[in-house]
Amino acid sequence: MTTLSPTPRSTLTRKKDRAATDRERLYEVLDDGLICHLGLVLNGSPVVLPTGYGRDGDTLYFHGSTGAGNLRAAATGIDVCVTVTLLDGLVYARSLNNHSMNYRSAVVHGSARLVTGEEKMHGLHVVTEHLTPGSWDHARAVNAKELASVSVLALDLAEASVKIRAGEPIDEPEDMDSHEIWAGVVPVQTTFGEPIPAAYMPAGAPIPPHVRARG
Amino acid sequence: MTTLSPTPRSTLTRKKDRAATDRERLYEVLDDGLICHLGLVLNGSPVVLPTGYGRDGDTLYFHGSTGAGNLRAAATGIDVCVTVTLLDGLVYARSLNNHSMNYRSAVVHGSARLVTGEEKMHGLHVVTEHLTPGSWDHARAVNAKELASVSVLALDLAEASVKIRAGEPIDEPEDMDSHEIWAGVVPVQTTFGEPIPAAYMPAGAPIPPHVRARG
Structure with a gap:
């Protein structure tokens, strides 16, 4: 487990000489993820919603309809928490207590x-290219009316933490000879299937390289 | 998009005659998911953390170390928000604005x-069988010391909402003849890989059926 930023909301266990590595790991997790979970406080209660996002340097962009209450609230500058999780494996240990992920x-x-103006369009670009790389140059551009219907938010990657668990199960000494109990890892992956054209696409239309590369 | 519970925190768009169907959909999403994102408010700020969980009827169980600050806070009865998201596809539309998921x-x-006593053990059973079905009967049981080191929380499925987007892109009338732009869906799936035995498993030990069924 590694941590990037020594604030009360982040854990404080990191060694200073690992900061650079940690930032690379933060980038990796954010770049490998597809969606984030955006948390904020609405009327005193926590709300957690799945949202698309994208990263450019040390800025995370996410967007949504201007009509969405959570986006409107987030845009007022209240605290938010954005979490991206990649599940890599199910960890079977010899004891139930040491089962893990x-x-x-x-x-x-x-x-x-x-964000507004040029940065708003840039944010949309970043979010689009994160989920559907190549679409920005391929699809019809955003027009003024569409742009007005969308909110784009930016969040600096100033206060962030990364947690990683990888590798084997860790079992108790008392369980190490219990070979009748299976211990190991079942890998979990996110995979993309064969692209499915919309019914209104002409029959036999080729699938463009940027879609093929994703699928 | 469907909604289950007409409270201020849930959206209010459902038709009453769809309530039963909606509950089935809620169960499906919760049962198909692997991890949840647990949101709560700590020191005035939202915190969103990935967590294992399991469902039994209209109760969601989740657990964690008794040392985890977020679990300790959640156990005091403050409001929480638990979100489970399944990403099923990337939706490529002819306009960038209609790209979706x-x-x-x-x-x-x-x-x-x-929860304590018998329900605590039951909650652990439910969480274990959700992520690693078959492990409860296969692996070493939880002993008293291990049980004391874990907190198990229960959350009633009384106030819940389900959102579903499925199927084709929806494009604007003005874009329907732009056949040079690809429209369609790239499916996204979660898949399990070949089980990897721990290094301390005897060479050639068989992979048990419950692990094989998962992987």
Whole structure:
């Protein structure tokens, strides 16, 4: 488990000489993930919603309809928490208590800001290219009316933590000879299937390289 | 998009005659998911963390170390939000604005309660069998010391909402003849790989049926 930022909301266990490595790991988790979970406080209660996002350097962008209450609330500058989790494996140990998961997760705390103008279009670009690389140059551009219907928020990667569990189960000494109990890992992967054209695509239309590369 | 519970924190768009169907969908999303994201408010700020869970009827169980601050906070009966999201596809539309995701998400609001005694063991059973079916009967049982080191929380599925997006992209009339732009869906799946035995397993030991069935 590694941590990036020594604030009260982040864990404080990291060694300073690992900071650079940790930031690379943060980038890896954020770049490998597909969706994030955005948490904020609405009327005193926590709300956690799945959201698309993208990263450019040390900025995370996410977007949504201007009509979405959670986005409107986040845009006012209240604290948010954005979490990206990659489940890498199910860990079977000899004892139930040592069963675990292999995973990588990034947790980012901060106050998001509503972006406008050039940065708003840039944010949409980043979010689009994260989920559907190549679409920005292939599909019809956003027009003024569509742009107005979307909010784009930016969150600095200033206060973030990364947790990683990888590798074998860890069993108790008392269980090491219990070879009748299976111990190991079942890997978990996210995979993309064969692209399915929309019914309104002409029959036999080729699947473009950027879609083929994703699928 | 469907909603189960008409409270201010849930959306209010459902038709009453769909309530039964909606509950079935809630169960499906929760049962198909592997991990949840648990949100709560700590020191005024939202915190969202990935967590294992399991469902029994209308109760969601989740667990963690008694030393984990977020579990300790949740056990005091504060509001929590548990979200399970399944990403099913990347939706490529002809316009960037209509790009989307196919997904199923369940959002449960409520106040969790710390469970003890028989229900605590039952909760551990439910969580274990959700992630690693068959392990409860195969692996070494939890002993008293291990049981004391774990907190198990229960959350009633009383206030929950389900959102589902499925199927084709939805494009604007103005884009329907732009056949040079690809529209369709790239399916996203979670898959399990070949089980990897721990290094301390005897060479050639068979992989038990319950692990094989998962992998």
